[in-house]
Amino acid sequence: MLPHVTFEGVGHTYETQDGKNVCALDNINFSIKKGEFVAVLGPSGCGKSTLLRLLAGLFPATKGQVSIYDYPVAAPQLNTGIVFQKPTLLPWKNVLENVLFPIQYKQGRVSRKNKESAANMLNMVRLSEFSEHMPHQLSGGMQQRVGIARALLMDPEILIMDEPFSALDALTREQMGFELLDIWRQKPKTVLFITHSISEAVLLADKVLVLSPRPAHIIADITISLPRPRSLNTINTPEFSAYTDRIRQLIYHPNTNARSSVSGDKND
Amino acid sequence: MTKGTLNFSTSKLFPVFTLLAILPIWEVMVRMFEIPNFLLPAPSSIYQAFIAVDPSRWAIHLWATLRVAILGFCLSLVISLPLAIFMVKSKFLAKTLYPILVIIQSTPVIAIAPLLVVIMGAGEAPRLAITCLITFFPLVVSATTGMMSTPEELIELSKSLKASAVKEVWHIRLPYAVPHIFSGMKVAITLAIIGAVVAEFVAAEQGLGYFVQFSTSYFKIPQAFAALLLLSTLSLLLFKTVQLIQYLFFRWSLPKDKF
Ligand SMILES: Nc1ncnc2c1ncn2[C@@H]1O[C@H](COP(=O)(O)OP(=O)(O)OP(=O)(O)O)[C@@H](O)[C@H]1O
Ligand SMILES: [Mg+2]
DSSP states (O other): OOOSEEEEEEEEEEEOTTSOEEEEEEEEEEEEOTTOEEEEEOOTTSSHHHHHHHHTTSSOOSEEEEEETTEEOOSOOTTEEEEOSSOOOOTTSOHHHHHHHHHHHHHSSOOHHHHHHHHHHHHHTTOGGGTTSOGGGSOHHHHHHHHHHHHHHTOOSEEEEESTTTTSOHHHHHHHHHHHHHHHHHSOOEEEEEESOHHHHHHHOSEEEEEOSSSBOEEEEEEOOOOSSOOHHHHTSHHHHHHHHHHHHHHHSHHHHOOOOSOOOOOO | OHHHHHHHHHHHHHHHHHHHHHHHHHHHHHHHTTOOTTTOOOHHHHHHHHHHSOHHHHHHHHHHHHHHHHHHHHHHHHHHHHHHHHHHHOHHHHHHHHHHHHHHHHSOHHHHHHHHHHHHOSSHHHHHHHHHHHHHHHHHHHHHHHHHTSOHHHHHHHHHTTOOHHHIIIIIIHHHHHHHHHHHHHHHHHHHHHHHHHHHHHSOSSSHHHHHHHHHHTTOHHHHHHHHHHHHHHHHHHHHHHHHHHHHHOGGGSOGGGO
């Protein structure tokens, strides 16, 4: 079957305002099957958000090609939902209006059905009581959950999430992870999930991509074959810790047992 | 909550108390040291001069100044917002226009005023132009800064929804700039009164600025002071009006502790 998302030889170099070049991505190759949940792990500043922006079609890659069903991504796709790393809510709209914003913005109006599903989404992220609150009255983690509800509202085919749970406490974070898996099971979508947490990546994903420090290339592409549905018990299985240990090894000693996909010359 | 509101309203009255305290001291000082009227008139003689002038005459002068200030301010707003939008959307325009704006801003308007009168004739046009010139810069700068400070992610959200540039400006950048624009408007509205008065100094036969000048040339210093106080009051009221508009229609844009 044709993969849903493909990165072929993708590299990206930013040109900063003072004319310097910053190479963020270097020769990235991977593909995501339809309905697959892929997590991306990598050190801070390695180029994860850049990867996400390329898939979102926000700007073109300077090298290689990103495609969706074999069509090059040249512009943003409407069937893609994005959760940004920072909660990006509109300060002049309340929580409910923020969740509805993409629909309002696209169509100029919102139907009653839209409002109902927005209320459902807010219920899912446990913010029902706060639907009339203004963003500045929420904590950072609550704002981030509004952002998640907003991205899920349109039921996108592709869901891109940039460290969506990083502002949450450990407990809420786990709960939200399971909620996300629930939604994903009910309404299957292709997910690219960026995270700093090894256990989160293993718990959620079908496949974990481990990135090197900048310029990022893929140092490992690990298929997680833990049974689904996953639950709290999954975390206690020896298979789970085997995966997390292996990934930790790869991150701390990338050269000893990496399935390196690139020759490793750093050119920044 | 109640305590907060209580503190808020009493603290608002402090300036009034201060003023009320200053007036008797002022009066006593002037009488005690026998300061001549043309140096510093006592509040009582200012008041006397004030009521000696027919209210309808006050109204005419007040209205003349207010009209120029408000029209000039609105004209300035109508020019500066689109200009700010163009400068935000086009790096080229920003680079070419900004230096010009800075040059205009650093040229003293008072020095341009007589020239404008010569160029535009003695009607209301030069007065509006002067008011517009003096209020223009804070409005452009605040609107531009506000729109530029829109978080990149919001712009990306807009792009990911395939929105047009017009939509992006209208629904995201402009609302984001509202708190900045109001700061700029609060500065500009008081400058508008200054602009109107400067214009009246140069060429006018009405207005509070004209009345100050007219009164001093006849050595009616208390009367000039009365006009001056009226000007300050006017300026303050306009400032408060801008504040009120922000409070009524853009409450979310106020500093968060004022909620
Ligand atoms: N607009 C830009 N202009 C220039 N350089 C940029 C730009 N955006 C990102 N970079 C650079 O590209 C590199 C990768 O950035 P990116 O945001 O993709 O990292 P990240 O992996 O998401 O980091 P983090 O985990 O901290 O969010 C960084 O070194 C950053 O300095
Ligand atoms: Mg990032």
